[in-house]
Amino acid sequence: MNEADLNQPFSPDEPEIDPIIGEDDVPADHRSGFVAVIGRPNVGKSTLMNHYLGQKIAITSPKPQTTRNQLLGILTLPNEDYPDLPPAQVIFIDTPGIHQPKHKLGEYLVETARRTILDADLVLWLVDATEPPTPEDRLVAEALQDAAAEAGRKHQPVPPVLLAINKIDAVAALPDGFEQPFLDLYPVEAWMPISATRGDNRRELLADILNRLPLGPRYYPADQVTDQHLRFMAGELIREAALQVLHQEVPHALAVIVNEFKERSENMTYINATLVVERESQKPIVIGQKGRTLKKIGQLARAEIENLVGTKVYLELWVKVRPKWRKKENDLYWLGYKK
Numbered sequence: 001m002n003e004a005d006l007n008q009p010f011s012p013d014e015p016e017i018d019p020i021i022g023e024d025d026v027p028a029d030h031r032s033g034f035v036a037v038i039g040r041p042n043v044g045k046s047t048l049m050n051h052y053l054g055q056k057i058a059i060t061s062p063k064p065q066t067t068r069n070q071l072l073g074i075l076t077l078p079n080e081d082y083p084d085l086p087p088a089q090v091i092f093i094d095t096p097g098i099h100q101p102k103h104k105l106g107e108y109l110v111e112t113a114r115r116t117i118l119d120a121d122l123v124l125w126l127v128d129a130t131e132p133p134t135p136e137d138r139l140v141a142e143a144l145q146d147a148a149a150e151a152g153r154k155h156q157p158v159p160p161v162l163l164a165i166n167k168i169d170a171v172a173a174l175p176d177g178f179e180q181p182f183l184d185l186y187p188v189e190a191w192m193p194i195s196a197t198r199g200d201n202r203r204e205l206l207a208d209i210l211n212r213l214p215l216g217p218r219y220y221p222a223d224q225v226t227d228q229h230l231r232f233m234a235g236e237l238i239r240e241a242a243l244q245v246l247h248q249e250v251p252h253a254l255a256v257i258v259n260e261f262k263e264r265s266e267n268m269t270y271i272n273a274t275l276v277v278e279r280e281s282q283k284p285i286v287i288g289q290k291g292r293t294l295k296k297i298g299q300l301a302r303a304e305i306e307n308l309v310g311t312k313v314y315l316e317l318w319v320k321v322r323p324k325w326r327k328k329e330n331d332l333y334w335l336g337y338k339k
């Protein structure tokens with residue numbers, strides 16, 4: 001660095017180095033930990049996590065089995081949304097919905113979710129207030145019991161479980177004792193009715209989570225919100241757009257591969273991706289008449305990806321058939337669902 005450089009003020013674009021990464025530098029009362037967000041499909045796990053993070057980390061949809069990977073959402077507190085909460089880092093682990101698997105992909109999804117329980121300091125179990133417990137909610141309770149038994153065998157602590165009864169905005173009135181059938185499924189530490197979308201008790205639940213986390217360091221830099229790469233997230237946004245546009249069996253039979261992800265210039269990203277379906281008959285459905293469906297998927301995805309990467313996006317989409325990929329071990333590896 002020459003003398004002229006030394007006289008220059010720091011550029012405002014220079015990334016700020018966070019002063020408090022690491023055990024030694026955080027305040028003595030700093031709390032941190034991993035919070036596994038589990039539940040059956042479609043109860044709002046990803047929606048709630050996204051709301052806490054103030055951005056779309058995980059894709060969401062009204063169709064069950066949307067989330068297919070374990071994703072971290074890293075929340076460093078206090079922040080603009082929660083200025084009065086104590087210093088902490090909550091690392092949410094979003095998981096696939098627990099269900100009765102019908103193929104290898106399903107088995108992998110459920111296995112991913114179950115494995116997360118014992119990796120966590122705290123489990124946040126979501127159910128849906130609009131229905132009484134379903135057989136899938138019972139599967140979640142069984143997964144919790146199995147995890148507790150395994151922890152016992154390994155002389156490991158069992159993570160405490162908080163129950164959040166979500167979607168209370170969608171029920172006219174909550175009858176007295178509506179929580180009891182859920183509480184009967186597993187001995188949770190505490191429960192709370194919430195609405196991930198409208199915000200009821202969102203802050204209260206977060207404060208409760210913080211209270212139950214151990215004292216600990218910042219595991220991630222304060223400005224990091226996820227462990228996922230832009231390339232993966234772009235693929236997910238394409239899948240989300242497809243989930244939005246397609247119906248019936250096709251969304252479940254769909255996977256996305258990002259073949260190329262290149263920053264062509266400062267303000268242009270080039271993405272080339274393939275939508276993989278399971279059967280020849282699904283290909284024309286995804287493409288649509290005169291390519292209209294694929295075009296719509298592309299338009300929706302492009303807007304979301306531009307938001308994510310902060311540049312214009314040139315998106316090229318292809319459709320390919322990979323017969324019965326959900327049932328084939330090798331295809332699951334190839335599509336990134338199995339490590």
Ligand SMILES: Nc1nc2c(ncn2[C@@H]2O[C@H](COP(=O)(O)OP(=O)(O)OP(=O)(O)O)[C@@H](O)[C@H]2O)c(=O)[nH]1
Pocket residue numbers: 039040041042043044045046047048059060061062063064065066067068095096097098166167168169170194195196197198
């Ligand atoms: N009315 C209402 N809808 C909600 C709420 N939270 C989530 N939803 C909706 O429920 C649907 C499922 O939400 P997701 O966040 O994708 O659910 P998930 O539990 O992550 O589902 P999987 O990834 O399939 O396991 C979406 O259509 C959400 O908009 C809520 O508080 N109220």
Ligand SMILES: [Mg+2]
Pocket residue numbers: 045046047058059060066067094095096097
């Ligand atoms: Mg999800």
